[in-house]
Amino acid sequence: MNRAEKAALQLQAVSVLRMLKETRTYDELAELTGLPAGDLNRYVNGHVLPGVERAREVVEGVGRDALADELEARVRFDDEGYVDNSGVVFDQSFLDLVAPVAANALDLERPDVILTAATDGITLGAAMASYFGARLAYAKKSKETAVEDFIESRQRLASGIELTYYLPASAIDDGERVLVVDDLIRSGETQELLLDIALQADADIAGVFALIAVGDEGTNRARELTDAPVGALSSFD
Structure with missing residues (x-):
């Protein structure tokens, strides 16, 4: 050091x-x-x-235990199990504290690019990018008008809905290390799409990190897709 x-x-x-x-x-x-x-x-x-x-x-x-406790105090679940994490993702100063704790807890190597999904993952992605001195890239469900070349990842969900994410092809270069982050991991479907985008770009996966894991389906799914570290700051059943 x-x-x-x-x-x-x-x-x-x-x-x-x-x-x-x-x-x-x-x-x-x-x-x-x-x-x-x-x-x-x-x-x-x-x-x-x-x-x-x-x-x-x-x-x-x-730090990790305290931040996890603070996060759990701010998260709300409704009667149908939907998560309200606005008290976390809208607080950039809190997310800035999460970044070094996550990096040390998962023993993450410095990535070149932080990859997330619009929109709730962007504030966490910005904190991680600032900590590592990396670029931030975020995939969207629609194409940017002025961009010609995209990496596209598509998946039919269990509900029958088809989900597609697009990332400008210039956002990730061949051989760069990519850390996938998101505010929430539940089924792992979004993380699978982001990992697919990174692999289509011929990037190396540095890890997968989420603020909140609901159940273990999503983290298990991510671990099946990469040998890189996978983890969350806090987990809920």
């Missing part, structure tokens, strides 16, 4: 601690993290940065 990467990790840890401090006293934060309250006070107020090992523990350990 070079100096820039160490500094980034330390700043990410501070961001996680500041989020946790919003709803906790320093004593409660100390109990949660196992770190002294005085040290936490200095980190949160910007007087000093945590050491690299402490920062890693916060981001990879406490």
Whole structure:
């Protein structure tokens, strides 16, 4: 890890601690993290940065559990099982914290392109792209008027509806590493279409990540399609 990467990790840890401090006293934060309250006070107020090992523990350990708890508190399900995750996907500052936690938890290698589906996946995709210094590409259900060449992926769903996604062919170059992300994975149908687009572009799959997994059908389906890491921040039955 070079100096820039160490500094980034330390700043990410501070961001996680500041989020946790919003709803906790320093004593409660100390109990949660196992770190002294005085040290936490200095980190949160910007007087000093945590050491690299402490920062890693916060981001990879406490950070993931805390973000998962925060996400679960914001998600709503209606009587038919539909998910309202607007409290998450509309909060870019929260998603910016998710990116490093996801990257470390899944041990993701740096991708060249973050690929998602319009529209709810775009804010998460933007956070992941910013963290990795990668490009963001998003597939749409309609073609852009001024674009001539597209990669197209089509699938007939169990309901009988045919779903098609289009991505401008110039969005992904041959041999680039592509990380597929989305806000939600349930059946895995959208992720399968995105993986197919990446493979049509002769790209290498870096992984598949979702904020929320509902059941395990979707993640299992993705794992059947790629040997790359597959995971979600939080899972619901």
